[in-house]
Amino acid sequence: MISLAPLxxxxxxxxxxxxxxxxxxxxxxxxxxxxxxxxxxxxHLMDLDIEFDQDARQQIQKEVDxxxxxxxxxxxxxxxxxxxxxxxxxxxxxxxxxxxxxxxxVQESSLRGNAVxxxxxVGYWQMKxxxxxxxxxxxxxxxDERMHLVHAxxxxxxxxxKHYALYRNWAYAVIxxxxxxxxxxxxxxxxxxxxxxxxxxxxxHWYLLxxxxxxxxxxxxxxxxxxxPVLTAVAWAPDQVPRRWEALAPYFQTDAETLxxxxxxxxxxxLPGDDTYLLIVPLRNEQIAQLEVVYPRTSSxxxxxxxxxxxxAQRKIVTINGMTAVIAQENDTAESLARLGGISVDDxxxxxxxxxxxxxxxxxxxxxxxxxxKTEQLYHIVQGNESLWKISQQYxxxxxxxxKRNRMKKDEPLQKGRVIWLRYxxxxxxxxxxxx
Numbered sequence: 001m002i003s004l005a006p007l008x009x010x011x012x013x014x015x016x017x018x019x020x021x022x023x024x025x026x027x028x029x030x031x032x033x034x035x036x037x038x039x040x041x042x043x044h045l046m047d048l049d050i051e052f053d054q055d056a057r058q059q060i061q062k063e064v065d066x067x068x069x070x071x072x073x074x075x076x077x078x079x080x081x082x083x084x085x086x087x088x089x090x091x092x093x094x095x096x097x098x099x100x101x102x103x104x105x106v107q108e109s110s111l112r113g114n115a116v117x118x119x120x121x122v123g124y125w126q127m128k129x130x131x132x133x134x135x136x137x138x139x140x141x142x143x144d145e146r147m148h149l150v151h152a153x154x155x156x157x158x159x160x161x162k163h164y165a166l167y168r169n170w171a172y173a174v175i176x177x178x179x180x181x182x183x184x185x186x187x188x189x190x191x192x193x194x195x196x197x198x199x200x201x202x203x204x205h206w207y208l209l210x211x212x213x214x215x216x217x218x219x220x221x222x223x224x225x226x227x228x229p230v231l232t233a234v235a236w237a238p239d240q241v242p243r244r245w246e247a248l249a250p251y252f253q254t255d256a257e258t259l260x261x262x263x264x265x266x267x268x269x270x271l272p273g274d275d276t277y278l279l280i281v282p283l284r285n286e287q288i289a290q291l292e293v294v295y296p297r298t299s300s301x302x303x304x305x306x307x308x309x310x311x312x313a314q315r316k317i318v319t320i321n322g323m324t325a326v327i328a329q330e331n332d333t334a335e336s337l338a339r340l341g342g343i344s345v346d347d348x349x350x351x352x353x354x355x356x357x358x359x360x361x362x363x364x365x366x367x368x369x370x371x372x373x374k375t376e377q378l379y380h381i382v383q384g385n386e387s388l389w390k391i392s393q394q395y396x397x398x399x400x401x402x403x404k405r406n407r408m409k410k411d412e413p414l415q416k417g418r419v420i421w422l423r424y425x426x427x428x429x430x431x432x433x434x435x436x
Contacts, residue, residue, distance in 0.1 A: 036061075036068035037216050045215065046098040046170035048198055055202025056209065063213030078218060080111045082227035083282065088153050094369070095157035098170055103214045104177065105153070113147040114264040123147040123265075125156035135159050136344045142272055148265035149280050150233050154343070168194040171208055178207040229282040231262060235340050236277050243271040252281045276340040318365055321375045321396030325365035332360045343368055353392060353399035364393055371398045380420040381435055388414060395422055 039061045042051045052060065067074055081102075088102045108126040109115035121128050123146030129139055135155040137145040145151035156177075163176035167184070169192050176184035187205045192198040200208070234252070242248055245256035248271070252259070260269070262280040271277060316327035326340065337360065338348035349356055351367050360366070375395045382391075388408065392399040403410060405425045414420075419433040426432075 036065050037220065039064060039213075039216055043212070043216075045212065046100045046174075048169070048171060048196060050171070050197070050212075051199045053199065053201045056200045056204065059202055059206075059209050060213045060216065063210050064217045067213065067217040074217070074221070077106065077110060078221045078224075081106060081218060081222045082225070083229065083231055084111050084149065085222065086227060086230045087149060087233060087280075091150060091153040092157055095154060095161065097157045097160055097164075100215060101157070101160060101170070101174070103218065104174065104211055105156070106218065107211050107214045113149065113152075113262070124149060124152045127152065127155065127159070131159055135162075136346075142267055144265055144267065146265075148263075148278070149231060150278055151265070169198070171198065171200070174211055175205045175208050179205065229284045231280050232283045233278045234281050236271060236279050237340070238273050238275060238336070243273060245269050248279070252283065254282065258282065276336050278339070320365055320367075320394070321372045323367055323369060323372070323396050325367050325393075325396070328360050328362050328364050328366055330362045332362070334358070334360055337366055340368075353389060364390065365396075366393070367396065371396050373398060373401055374423050377422050378424070380422055382414045382416055382418045382420060384416060386414055388412070388420070391420055397422060 039052065039057045041057065042049065044050070067077075084105070085102055088105060089099050092099050092101060105111060105124050108121075109124050111124065113124050115124070115126065116122050117126055119128070122132075122144060125146070127137070127146050132139060132146050132155060135158045137151055137155045139145065145155070160170075160173050160177055163173040163181055163184070164170055166181055167173060167176065167188055169188070172184055172188045172192075175187050179187075184205070187208075189198075200212075236243075236248075245259045246269075249256045249259050256269075259279070259281065260266075262282060266277075271279075318325050318327060326337065328337065334345050334348055334354075338345045343351070346356070348354075348366075348368070349358065351370050353371070371392065375397050377395055380391055380395065388402055388406070389399050392402050402408075402420065402422070405421045405423075407426060407428075415434055417434045417436060419435060
């Protein structure tokens with residue numbers, strides 16, 4: 001009788017040899033493609049020229065190497081960054097904070113809206129409830145805006161600005177984002193308050209070093225290819241239907257699961273009908289081109305918009321002085337219009353030169369960004385019972401600027417036919433002109 005055992009052993013050894021060679025080949029190929037970026041001695045980051053000492057460079061390099069050790073995770077993270085960053089950058093631009101701070105959301109949550117830490121920090125920017133409420137985010141049984149990419153980013157930007165106001169240094173604002181305003185104090189140097197250059201040593205807070213590592217590890221990888229699709233904020237008004245994910249998804253050529261995944265801020269499967277909400281939707285460029293812009297963005301690649309067709313409420317959208325405005329309807333409030341624009345109610349009042357609590361007037365254009373200081377139009381002839389404020393809205397020019405240009409007092413009544421100077425200030429020797 002012939003024993004098969006020796007043959008099996010030989011076959012098994014041959015298989016192991018082949019597998020070993022294959023694994024070695026794969027590891028060599030991966031190693032050739034996964035050389036982590038080297039941490040430079042100097043870097044321009046957050047409007048700062050930063051120099052590292054040797055200890056800081058070594059610590060940052062270790063963090064960079066850790067991120068590059070898992071190539072699959074790193075590439076997935078880069079893909080998410082390409083999809084999320086355009087919208088995040090738009091909000092950071094509007095809030096006037098350095099765009100490099102987008103990497104803080106990567107560090108905090110790996111860009112997962114539904115992330116929850118053991119300390120009950122929630123969302124893209126891992127904000128605790130007290131801090132989130134402090135910057136105006138809504139948290140209740142139906143909605144948690146810490147999980148909303150637009151609102152959470154705006155809230156985080158304002159929280160960072162609060163710390164920047166204290167230290168006048170964005171690097172220290174990053175540390176304070178983690179430690180709290182005064183917890184960052186031991187890690188700061190008064191020489192660098194308000195400075196545009198600084199030196200970072202190895203004994204600085206690990207949170208800042210890790211943040212810098214994320215920037216260095218991901219920046220070139222994220223920019224290696226264009227994002228497609230990108231996340232886009234889409235305004236959905238109270239009287240627009242449908243309101244369930246299953247019915248909403250076909251409008252954006254996606255599925256309910258994808259829609260729910262990008263909108264974890266909604267704790268139910270049906271959109272409430274009490275207000276206008278911003279849906280976060282992954283859209284391709286050709287889809288975005290078919291949208292009717294509602295909320296002006298600082299980057300044309302990711303406008304906040306509503307589809308031009310479908311079961312949507314009639315919204316009259318106008319472009320005034322290079323800005324997009326929405327014409328108010330009878331049932332609009334400051335709260336509903338602010339949410340439509342993805343801004344706070346306080347900012348909505350400020351951008352439209354309104355006192356707090358002012359009523360919204362139907363058929364008047366309202367803006368979601370600051371109005372311009374000037375317009376190309378030179379003059380306006382007062383019609384009927386117009387006010388200077390209505391004229392400022394009509395031309396997208398700041399109310400206070402019109403007061404100064406026309407040498408007027410606040411709430412001064414206007415005579416029909418009066419010539420209002422829009423672009424230049426009326427000289428003192430030029431009398432007020434009234435035309436028939």
